[in-house]
Amino acid sequence: MPPQAPAVSDALPTLEATRTAAHIHYADRRLPSGEPMFDHATGMSDILTRLDVADDMHVSAYLFGWLHGEHTAREREAQLESLGHAWGGEQSHRVSNLYALMHLGERAKVKSSSDKNANPDMLAQIERVRKMLLAMANDIRVVILRLVSRLQTLRYYAKNKVVCPVDVAQETLLLYSPLANRLGVWQIKWELEDLAFRFAEPVTYREISKWLDEKRIEREDFVANSIAALDRALKVQNISAQISGRPKHIYSIFNKMRGKQLQFADLYDIRAFRIIVDDVKDCYGVLGVLHHLWQPIPKEFDDYIARPKPNGYKSLHTVVVGDDGRPIEVQIRTNDMHQFAEYGVAAHWRYKEGGFKNGAVVTTEQSAYDEQIAWVRQLISWQTDLTHTLAGQDKAFKLQDPHIYVLTPDARVIELPRDSTPIDFAYHVHTNLGHLCRGAKVNGQMVPLTTKLHTGQTVNIIAVKQGGPSRDWLREGFTNSPRAKSKVRAWFNAQATVEYIAQGRAVFEKELQRLSKTAVKHDDIAQSLGFAKTEELYLAFGREDMTAHNLEELFKSQAPVEPTKPAADANWVSAQANKGAVGKGGVLVVGLDDLMTQLAKCCKPAPPDEITGFVTRGKGISIHRSGCDNFLNMQHQHPERVLACTWATRAGTRYAVDVLVHAQESVDLMKDITDILAREKILISGLRTVRQGGTDSRCQLSFSLEVENTTQLQKAMSALMQVTGVAQVERS
Incomplete structure (x- = not known):
């Protein structure tokens, strides 16, 4: 067990005492990189010295690794308690948070290249990790x-010329250097970028390094000397200005060359100044002094004060040739313009991270969260300028993000509203995962589904293979995100819709059977009633938006209009009087060529059946099949009423026939029969099923059909005999 923190005293340990305690605590322990932990802490303190921060930050630097090496939660809690007694609760809390952040990269790996044109989903994931x-x-x-x-x-x-893992370098470029940029910690931003780029793209880094024929220190010396010369010239003109040099770094050069597709020789801002003055008049005054001091490059002057960019950005941009013959890019603006560029919609970090599209900078809308970032940057700047300690500004330095950021088992970051539960998480990952969610593990531990999640946790959903959500999930405590609640409601609405469709179809088919319209296609009825899909028709009947009355009105409106001649569906035959023996030719009756007749319902003849007419009393001529039992009986009793008839069928006329099918019951029997009838274009106007007794499950199906002729019917009957389970097919 490593040495414990020193005992608590009246005053918190000094920085020197902390350094000593850290040296003892860390001993010979090393970080995964191989660097001794105490050397790492000392290096952190040296960097913080450049940032001009208060001593409590240096204390935190030496305590950074106090929890490293403690493998159980209980051991870490014991160390935190000891740390709190010795250095106070604030340092204990800070070290705990730092420990969590240093382990974030191990759980939320950023697996991608540093290309700004990368997949949008990957870029969104990186942004969520930053916010997390x-x-x-x-x-x-x-x-x-x-x-x-x-x-x-x-x-x-x-x-130490140790090989740096590529994922560490990429994580720095994608995660940490943009954060340093956003927070305005310029002193360490460029070094993070250049070092990470050196390890992530070593070949490209060496090429750009060769292009730069001067070392960074030499470039910065040149910038410093140029600033001094410009400052003297401005004082002569009584112009007060803040001049800051912006020497371009290797990674910045690489980004600009890639983003604007430029060669190295085409870059004018390898070295750059930014000049801030009090008013617009002084902007143009500085421009005149600048162009007098150094030779301007033609066509490299932009007046964004007279013609601001669409996003409101204002500044003067020019490029001049320095004393050594190399170009210098200069930006001139007022304090207000600088504040807008730094903290407004044209903020520098948006320019750096937005990427390029068709030669223009891509920006996004500024959010309340971004405003908090801008406020923090101002606080850091004020703290440096006024040498105030960060203590006493805790509230201002706390980012109030309305979201939490949790991890999936495969290290994907999920952004959720605050107070979200595992159910909210499941629905955010995938709707089906939410429906099938039955339990959850948070950081490997089973938790109730009402547990509120916190940033940094890893959530694993336990799902079943089939099922759905519970109505309890709509209660407060189970789901807290609008997205999850809407998904749960949608599921129950869909289930109700399915039930309505099933009920509506049953009602609809029953009404068709009552109206003897079972042969009419459901799709045709749906279209006639104004529905795009048949399911919508069923749903309307299930919800009682449509009733039997609507069907009755539809069929009435489709009934044929009575013409002056007999109706179009009337069946006509040519009847001829019997002159002596009935021959194949036949004769006319009382000089008439045609008589309206009716087809007998007892035998339902259809062409080309042999037919014979029988003169009825008051109902015209009844046409029977020649072998009809009823006709033979009437012929025996009243032979004088018999007429020889031949078919004179009009095109498009259909005839009603009855067919009896004897078969073995099976699941696919009805489907097979109806498929054959549909293929032969025979309409079904009625169906009656009779189950026969016994153990062999035989049945008798009586179909009422509409055919054009018996040839069509015979073809269909032959096909029906080939159906598995069909024993006999006959006309009735």
């Missing part, structure tokens, strides 16, 4: 400590 990192740190100073720690790690790799 900030959300996990209640104190923004913890984020700064994490940035400093990463910079010290990269310095260790570079100094």
Whole structure:
């Protein structure tokens, strides 16, 4: 067990005492990079010295690894308690948060290249990890400590010429350097980028290094000398200005060359100044002095004050040739313009991270969360300028993010509203996962589904293979996100719809049977009633939006209009009087060629059946099949009423026939029969099923059909005999 923290005293340990305690505590322990932990802490403290922060930050740097090596939660809690007794609760809390942030990279791996044109989903994941990192740190100073720690790690790799893992370098470029940029910690941002780029793209890094024919120190000396010369010239003109040099770094050069597709020789801002003055008049005054002092490059002047960019950005941009013959890019603006560019919609970090599209900078809308970032940057700047300690500004340094950020088992970051539960998490990952959710593990431990999640936790959903949500999930406590609640409601609405459709179909088919319209296609009825799909028709009947009355009105409206001649569906035959023996030709009756007749319902003849007419009393001529039992009986009693008839069928006429099918019951029997009838274009106008007794499950199906002729019917009957289970098919 490593040495414990020193005993608590009236005053908290000094920085020197903390350094001594850390040296004893860390002993010979090393970080995964191989760097001794005490050397890492010392390096962090040296970097913080450049940032001009208060001593409590240096104390935190030496305590950074106090929890490293403690493998159980109980051991870490014991160390935190000991730390709190010795250095106070604030340091204990800070070290705990720093420990969580340093282990975030192990759980939320950023697996991608540093290309700005990468997959949008991957870029969104990176942005969620950034927000997650900030959300996990209640104190923004913890984020700064994490940035400093990463910079010290990269310095260790570079100094000792140790191979840096590529994923560490990429994580720095994608996660930590953009955060340093957003927080305005310029002193360490460029070093993070250049060191990470050196390890992530070593070949490209060496090429750009060769292009730069001067070392960074030499470039910065040149910038410093140029600033001094410009400052003297401005004082002569009584112009007060703040001049800051912006020497371009290797990673910045690489980004600009890639983003604007430029060659190295085409870059004008390898070295750059930013000049801030009090008013617009002085902007143009500085421009005149600048162009008098150094030779301007033609066509490289942009007046964004007279013609602001669409996003409101204002500034003067020019490029001049320095004393050594190399170009210098200069930006001139007022304080208000600078504030807008730094903290408004044209903020520098948006330019750096937005990428390029068709030569233009891609930006996004500014959010309340981004405004908090801007406010933190101002606080850091004020703290440096006024040498105030960060103590006493805790509230201002706490980012109030309305979201939490949790991890899936495969390290994907999920952004959820605060107070979300495992059910909210499941529905955010996938709707079906939410429906099938039955339990959850948080950081490997089973938890109730009402558990509120917190940033940094890893959530694993336990799901069943089939099922659905519970109505209890709509109660407060189970789901707290609008998305999850809407998904649960949608599921129950869909279930109700399925039930309505099933009920509606049963009602609809029953009404068709009552109206003797079972042969009419459901799709045709749906279209006639204004429904795009048949399911919508069933749903309307299930919800009672449609009733039998609507069907009756539909069929009435489709009934044929009575013409002056007999109806179109009337069946006509040519009847001829019997002159002596009935021959094949036949004769006319009382000089008439045609008589309206009716087809007998007892035998239901259809062409080309042999037919014979029988003169009825008051109902015209009844046409029977020649072998009809009823006709033979009437012929025996009244032979004088018999007429020889031949078919004279009009095109498109259908005839009603009855067919009896004897078969063995099976699941597919009805489907097979109806498929054959549909293929032969025979309409079914009625069906009656009779189950016969016994153990062989035989049945008798009586079909009422509508055919054009018996040839069509015979073809269908032959096909029906081939159906499995069919024993006999006959006309009735």
